[in-house]
């Protein structure tokens with residue numbers, strides 16, 4: 001348990017809370033993967049992981065590999081668990097298409 005709290009405190013040191021309530025990541029981002037997407041990243045046990053996935057797992061539990069974490073606030077830099085929602089890839093695509 002202490003390890004998980006340690007990870008979360010590392011994350012919280014790297015965010016700023018926006019007036020909208022968003023937790024904006026000030027640490028490194030993944031480079032654009034060709035589709036213009038860039039997500040907050042951090043290093044965990046030598047692996048690069050998406051910060052919003054780590055936060056979501058911390059607050060809500062395990063995220064199956066096939067599931068994706070969508071931002072209800074549409075801000076990809078945001079890692080506020082209140083703004084994160086687990087969706088299927090299909091649902092995520094559908095939402096993106098509608099935007």
Ligand SMILES: [Zn+2]
Pocket residue numbers: 021022023073074075078079080083
């Ligand atoms: Zn947000």
